[in-house]
Amino acid sequence: MTKNNGKIQVFFAGGGTGGHIYPAIAAAQKIRKLAPETVIHFLCSQSPIDANILSKTEFEYTALPARGFALHPVKILNFILNQRKSRNIVSQVLTEKSVIVGIGGYVSAPAVAAAKKKSLPVCLINVDYVPGKSNRLMASKTDKIFCQYQATAGMFTNTNAKIFVTGCPMREEFETPRPEKIISEYNLSPDKSTLLVTGASSGALNINIAMETLLPRLESFADNWQVLHLSGRGKDTRLKDAAAKARIEYRVVDYCDNIWDMYSCADIVIGRAGAVSIAEYTYYRKPFICLPYPYHKDNHQQLNAIELEKAGACLIVEDMKEDRNATAENIWQKLEPLLSNKGIREQMSEKTAGIAKKDAAETIASEILKLA
Numbered sequence: 589m590t591k592n593n594g595k596i597q598v599f600f601a602g603g604g605t606g607g608h609i610y611p612a613i614a615a616a617q618k619i620r621k622l623a624p625e626t627v628i629h630f631l632c633s634q635s636p637i638d639a640n641i642l643s644k645t646e647f648e649y650t651a652l653p654a655r656g657f658a659l660h661p662v663k664i665l666n667f668i669l670n671q672r673k674s675r676n677i678v679s680q681v682l683t684e685k686s687v688i689v690g691i692g693g694y695v696s697a698p699a700v701a702a703a704k705k706k707s708l709p710v711c712l713i714n715v716d717y718v719p720g721k722s723n724r725l726m727a728s729k730t731d732k733i734f735c736q737y738q739a740t741a742g743m744f745t746n747t748n749a750k751i752f753v754t755g756c757p758m759r760e761e762f763e764t765p766r767p768e769k770i771i772s773e774y775n776l777s778p779d780k781s782t783l784l785v786t787g788a789s790s791g792a793l794n795i796n797i798a799m800e801t802l803l804p805r806l807e808s809f810a811d812n813w814q815v816l817h818l819s820g821r822g823k824d825t826r827l828k829d830a831a832a833k834a835r836i837e838y839r840v841v842d843y844c845d846n847i848w849d850m851y852s853c854a855d856i857v858i859g860r861a862g863a864v865s866i867a868e869y870t871y872y873r874k875p876f877i878c879l880p881y882p883y884h885k886d887n888h889q890q891l892n893a894i895e896l897e898k899a900g901a902c903l904i905v906e907d908m909k910e911d912r913n914a915t916a917e918n919i920w921q922k923l924e925p926l927l928s929n930k931g932i933r934e935q936m937s938e939k940t941a942g943i944a945k946k947d948a949a950e951t952i953a954s955e956i957l958k959l960a
């Protein structure tokens with residue numbers, strides 16, 4: 589990382605999961621368009637997913653040593669040392685033309701602290717309905733907060749920040765998807781409808797197992813349907829074997845870097861209810877079934893989806909944790925009518941009209957630049 593005196597520098601700080609990094613990439617791409625001279629740098633976590641994602645973009649990044657907090661004497665000491673190390677790394681590259689944008693995850697804290705020590709501006713991108721721990725903590729040190737949902741604005745009570753309800757920023761590639769690329773890459777039929785199953789950036793083992801259980805029932809739809817399943821890295825082995833023997837076109841892919849192309853050839857999506865995934869299904873107006881991640885204490889994925897379900901745009905299914913057969917049964921009850929009836933799918937798609945805010949990235953980018 590070099591110090592760029594004179595140029596505006598925007599640092600996106602955070603990571604640990606795709607849901608933190610991707611909205612920031614969308615905002616960064618827009619900043620590049622609006623102010624091409626801006627130096628953009630990501631301060632991410634050491635989690636491999638951050639480097640996997642960022643190495644495929646035009647943006648430079650540095651993985652900070654900061655780690656999550658753990659209540660254990662040795663780990664507490666390491667936590668403090670790594671926070672301090674991270675803060676020092678960031679401190680050295682900040683100039684008076686720098687802005688820090690917290691994007692969620694424990695890495696944002698030391699970067700925000702370094703910026704505040706130098707009285708530099710700080711923003712937060714918060715895509716979840718319920719703000720995460722790190723964003724709640726950062727809020728009091730922040731000048732602007734960008735939220736996806738209106739209700740979230742009221743949950744930041746400890747801040748004087750200006751709050752913008754922008755929606756979720758989408759990467760620029762979402763504007764020009766190429767379904768034909770996926771059809772040829774995965775040898776799919778252009779004449780069949782496609783069910784896309786995704787466990788989001790880390791994959792979802794429970795969903796994978798449920799789909800494996802449902803394979804025999806899906807086979808009865810093989811004349812008209814095919815399945816594209818994003819299993820998550822390291823979570824695909826059994827499913828790949830089962831899919832290879834299935835009597836339906838069933839492709840298992842561990843991760844897709846051009847997910848916009850996949851969405852564009854899907855007729856139904858089944859997935860979790862991460863804040864970014866939900867925004868993406870809605871952006872493409874796909875009928876979707878979501879299974880909120882069941883292991884969060886605050887059940888925040890359920891809240892990400894609840895308004896959409898009320899509007900008739902999606903169906904929420906309970907992931908029954910260890911009772912995988914029950915999860916499969918829950919999915920099938922909602923999926924079977926959708927597979928059989930195009931009218932229901934069209935109605936759901938209609939209900940998504942106007943929900944996705946297409947100018948989110950532009951609003952966020954221009955508000956960030958105003959602070960520099």
Ligand SMILES: CC(=O)N[C@H]1[C@@H](OP(=O)(O)OP(=O)(O)OC[C@H]2O[C@@H](n3ccc(=O)[nH]c3=O)[C@H](O)[C@@H]2O)O[C@H](CO)[C@@H](O)[C@@H]1O
Nearest residue numbers: 605606607610788789790818843844847862863864865881
């Ligand atoms: C288990 C957990 O704590 N998950 C959290 C995490 O989810 P997670 O990182 O899974 O985030 P989301 O579901 O919101 O977004 C996943 C992102 O990964 C992308 N993708 C996924 C699969 C793939 O093969 N290729 C690809 O590009 C999706 O297009 C999307 O952009 O961050 C979200 C945003 O803070 C939270 O709402 C979620 O609750």
